Amino acid sequence: xxxxxxxxxxxxxxSLRAVLLVLFALTSIGPLLxxxxxxxxxxxxxxALFPEHWTLGAWNLMKSGDALPGALGTSxxxxxxxxxxxxxxxxxxxxxxxRLRGWPRHVxxxxxxxxxxxxxxxxxxxxxxxxxxxxxxxxxxxxxxAHSVPAIGYLTLLFLGTFTVFDARxxxxxxxxxxxxxxxWRRVTLPLLRPQIAEALIVGFLVSWTxxxxxxxxxxxxxxxxxxxxxxxxxxxxxxRAAVGALLLVIPPAAAFVWLRWAxxxxxxxxx
Amino acid sequence: xNAMASGHAxxxxxxxxxxxxxxxxxxxxxxxxxxxxxxxxGPSGAxxxxxxxxxxxxxxIDSGCVRVGAVDVTGLPPxxxxxxxxxxxxxxFPHLSVAENVAFPLRVRGQRGQAVHARVLTALSAMxxxxxxxxxxxxxxxxxxxxxxxxxxxxxxxxVLLLDEPLSALDPTLRNDVRAAIVAAQEEYGPAMxxxxxxxxxxxxxxxxxxxxxxGRTAQVSSPAQLxxxxxxxxxxxxxGLYQEIPGRIRADGGVDSPLGLLAAATLRDVAPASGPVxxxxxxxxxxxxxxxxxxxxxxxxxxxxxxRGATAVVRLADGxxxxxxxxxxxxSEPSPTIGDAVGVSLDPRRSLVxxxxxxxxxx
Numbered sequence: 001x002x003x004x005x006x007x008x009x010x011x012x013x014x015s016l017r018a019v020l021l022v023l024f025a026l027t028s029i030g031p032l033l034x035x036x037x038x039x040x041x042x043x044x045x046x047x048a049l050f051p052e053h054w055t056l057g058a059w060n061l062m063k064s065g066d067a068l069p070g071a072l073g074t075s076x077x078x079x080x081x082x083x084x085x086x087x088x089x090x091x092x093x094x095x096x097x098x099r100l101r102g103w104p105r106h107v108x109x110x111x112x113x114x115x116x117x118x119x120x121x122x123x124x125x126x127x128x129x130x131x132x133x134x135x136x137x138x139x140x141x142x143x144x145x146a147h148s149v150p151a152i153g154y155l156t157l158l159f160l161g162t163f164t165v166f167d168a169r170x171x172x173x174x175x176x177x178x179x180x181x182x183x184x185w186r187r188v189t190l191p192l193l194r195p196q197i198a199e200a201l202i203v204g205f206l207v208s209w210t211x212x213x214x215x216x217x218x219x220x221x222x223x224x225x226x227x228x229x230x231x232x233x234x235x236x237x238x239x240x241r242a243a244v245g246a247l248l249l250v251i252p253p254a255a256a257f258v259w260l261r262w263a264x265x266x267x268x269x270x271x272x
Numbered sequence: 273x274n275a276m277a278s279g280h281a282x283x284x285x286x287x288x289x290x291x292x293x294x295x296x297x298x299x300x301x302x303x304x305x306x307x308x309x310x311x312x313x314g315p316s317g318a319x320x321x322x323x324x325x326x327x328x329x330x331x332x333i334d335s336g337c338v339r340v341g342a343v344d345v346t347g348l349p350p351x352x353x354x355x356x357x358x359x360x361x362x363x364x365f366p367h368l369s370v371a372e373n374v375a376f377p378l379r380v381r382g383q384r385g386q387a388v389h390a391r392v393l394t395a396l397s398a399m400x401x402x403x404x405x406x407x408x409x410x411x412x413x414x415x416x417x418x419x420x421x422x423x424x425x426x427x428x429x430x431x432v433l434l435l436d437e438p439l440s441a442l443d444p445t446l447r448n449d450v451r452a453a454i455v456a457a458q459e460e461y462g463p464a465m466x467x468x469x470x471x472x473x474x475x476x477x478x479x480x481x482x483x484x485x486x487x488g489r490t491a492q493v494s495s496p497a498q499l500x501x502x503x504x505x506x507x508x509x510x511x512x513g514l515y516q517e518i519p520g521r522i523r524a525d526g527g528v529d530s531p532l533g534l535l536a537a538a539t540l541r542d543v544a545p546a547s548g549p550v551x552x553x554x555x556x557x558x559x560x561x562x563x564x565x566x567x568x569x570x571x572x573x574x575x576x577x578x579x580x581r582g583a584t585a586v587v588r589l590a591d592g593x594x595x596x597x598x599x600x601x602x603x604x605s606e607p608s609p610t611i612g613d614a615v616g617v618s619l620d621p622r623r624s625l626v627x628x629x630x631x632x633x634x635x636x
Contacts, residue, residue, distance in 0.1 A: 169359050170365060173357070173358075176328050176330070176351070177356060177424065177428050178351050178428060179376075179377075180349075183380050187380065192365075192367060
């Protein structure tokens with residue numbers, strides 16, 4: 001009798017688990033599949049399961065003088081520049097914060113966390129005022145600065161963690177063996193931190209890549225990055241173009257995920 | 273001392289440096305000749321590592337001067353001091369092979385080509401690492417890592433080599449291996465070598481001279497033999513941990529009243545000049561358990577202790593000793609006593625030392 005009750009409970013649990021897995025798959029992969037079908041579908045109306053016909057028409061826009069390729073180029077350029085600027089600032093900043101002790105360290109870490117936690121719209125509104133004052137409102141340089149603010153926050157926190165556990169004895173050893181500070185950085189620290197720097201560049205790129213509110217508010221519609229273009233297509237009901245743009249937005253995060261999984265398996269560095 | 277020595281001596285003049293929450297190291301002076309090995313011996317937490325780091329330029333000093341040969345390097349950065357500092361556990365660059373690690377100090381000096389190759393091979397050979405040049409340093413054993421670090425230091429050929437507790441945390445077999453490697457490293461070209469340790473065996477094995485660092489100050493600088501046979505102060509004797517302390521009171525005639533009876537002045541090697549309380553220290557192996565009718569005092573065995581060099585007995589002295597307990601060595605030729613047995617304790621007073629009880633050094 002007891003065995004029967006236990007068996008039923010076990011079967012119910014297994015069914016619940018299966019339902020949760022299906023729901024998870026639908027919510028995580030489902031939207032992407034819809035985008036793929038939408039970008040290749042000629043006309044697709046509810047309740048049809050698939051489009052009436054298949055076409056590469058929307059993808060061919062990438063080869064034409066459409067706004068989408070230009071927006072893609074702007075986004076790639078902004079994201080790469082943001083990653084480099086943020087990394088350049090965050091490495092020395094994270095290292096300096098890692099050397100602090102007690103309340104200064106907590107205050108500094110909180111300051112780095114603020115632009116990460118603040119809603120982009122709020123951050124953008126504040127930055128817009130400052131950047132207009134500097135004559136950078138509506139410019140790519142202004143948007144780059146705006147994107148760099150949260151990216152520096154993210155990367156500073158990342159390097160704070162990295163340098164907190166980094167074994168600084170390798171640098172001491174290098175110095176007493178005759179290497180200058182610059183040689184130690186180039187020949188020892190940089191090679192050892194290469195995986196972390198690559199990771200940081202990816203994170204910095206993605207922080208910029210996914211910015212919508214900051215680009216809109218600071219760029220004032222003059223700087224047409226990919227998220228803004230996709231949003232414009234959605235508002236205009238151009239579903240195929242929106243789907244192509246949205247899929248382009250997904251590619252870098254997906255590639256980053258795959259790379260990070262691969263890199264995590266081969267990273268061996270001297271951290272205490 | 274190495275006959276091949278041709279480099280510069282290290283001179284530390286009146287160094288004071290912060291350390292921990294206390295007053296730090298104060299007024300530390302020491303010279304290490306080229307080709308000489310000087311061991312700084314002190315308890316854990318005495319500031320030995322801070323001292324080495326300060327000499328290497330890796331931490332600030334409050335005052336004093338570090339000279340290599342005639343050059344004052346106090347204000348120079350680590351890379352311009354001609355001093356290599358080796359950490360307690362060998363720190364190798366994990367992104368470089370063994371040979372590349374050894375070549376590192378040459379590469380950063382701008383050397384290239386055959387000259388580097390030859391120096392690396394020489395250093396690897398000196399450390400018996402010829403076959404490991406291409407190995408990833410992550411695959412090396414503990415002893416091999418130490419030898420690679422030493423080979424790298426040899427390749428750098430600094431005037432001064434600083435080694436921070438190089439033998440701690442090593443098993444006995446590995447210790448011998450690394451000790452031999454340290455001696456070989458110095459014989460390669462004769463740098464001034466300064467090591468710090470808290471281990472008496474390492475100090476005795478490696479040192480030409482030993483400097484004892486207690487409470488932030490130099491308590492004694494002498495040869496190992498002199499140190500172990502003749503500690504300069506009661507504090508040094510206590511730190512060495514080799515001695516049995518016997519309290520006493522010095523008499524007007526120079527004799528010492530002690531739980532072992534009257535120790536005559538003529539037979540005590542050192543006699544504190546002042547009157548008042550003193551401490552007689554004698555190595556445990558100089559106190560011997562014998563038959564009850566022998567020795568300077570009688571008592572009974574209350575415990576046995578097994579030491580690396582043999583068994584000892586804890587003897588509680590009879591009435592005259594007011595129940596004082598001391599540790600004495602068991603004689604191999606005598607029948608084994610048991611707990612409670614009455615025994616006599618003998619010592620050679622000529623091998624005991626007398627210090628004032630206030631730990632100030634006594635003059636001889």
